[in-house]
Amino acid sequence: MKILVAIKRVIDPYVKIRVKPDHSGVESNNVKMSMNPFCEIAVEEAVRLKEAGKAEEVIVVSVGDNASQEQLRNALALGADRAIHVQVPEQSSPLAIEPLTVAKVLKSIMDNEQPGIVLLGKQSIDSDNNQVAQMLSALSRRGQATFASNVDISGDAVTVVREVDGGLETVQLAIPAIISTDLRLNEPRYASLPNIMKAKRKPLEVITPESLGIELTSSQEVLEVMAPPSRSAGIKVDSVEQLVDKLKNEAKVI
Template sequence: VEADDSQLGALEVAKILKGVVDAEQPQLILLGKQAIDDDSNQVGQMLGALLGAGQGTFASAVKVEGDKVQVTREIDGGLQTVELALPAIITTDLRLNEPRYAALPNIMKARKKPLDTKSPSDYGVNPATKLKTVKVEAPAERKAGVQVKSVDELVEKLKNEAKVI
């Protein structure tokens, strides 16, 4: 799908992907965890809502068995495994796999294959995001901290300077 990236927000991308999924009918849709440009982590969840499909997020392991898929993800307390019915959407964590690299002869063969190019309007999507960046600014500078040499010095500073004890 050819589009101007600056005009696409997460919702527009999810709607385009929904059009592709409706046309292709895949059983398993794999997406990255978050966008590289704005770090938003929204497209997978929005696509799941638009399709009404189950979703497993932040997958570090995936196992497909028949018409089910098990997704293991890391959480604060360890690992969590969920089971989803296909079709399903999975957003991946960097631990899911190690990428393999295509050999040069295969790259050359792929260049000769015809590409079916589409535009967002082919999927009924108006490529005009409703989000606008108002401003971006650095955080306020903070004062440097003070190192103390002993617990006694720390207690003294907390008592007399900070007046918190």
């Protein structure tokens, strides 16, 4: 069985985000980039399933410009077998790579590769849309389990423990299935130096959306990006009466 894993290149989560002076987006020039943390969890889970004998091949795919190959090579160093880079022009607007477009690309690759499991991070930390897995499920008419904290494959079915608002939910899906990963599914490993060197020799195929019959179009428009307002300093009160007065007359929350 093949496992297909979708990954995304994002600004490193430990970098302080700066809004551009014209408020058209966030500054990405000369900023450290990395693989989306939820995507790292998806790659780790796919590699673990392969190591457990549940899969024969792990394929990673990313939609983006040439710089996305850095994250694909990193995924190969973590244990994936081959990579597919769906290349978009350098000057393309990030809005052109919206969730529905990515879902259509993954649907086309699914049709070509016929994976048993498709793993995705539940969301990317830049746009936080949390939409691709659900859209891909609808387009491919495959069962889905989002927010997975445990994945167990047995025969032609996969059992997934999901994190939901009320606690945990266990569902069973027929394979092929689509799963999005949550934080508590696993802890991603670090790539060793020998594996980083081996990753340079692993196959990385470059294709375009046009070769898949998909046009880069956008139905969204960003009007303005702004930093959140600065939080004011807290104050100390001397009594409960003073606290109630400030909550009532200043904060106006009671």
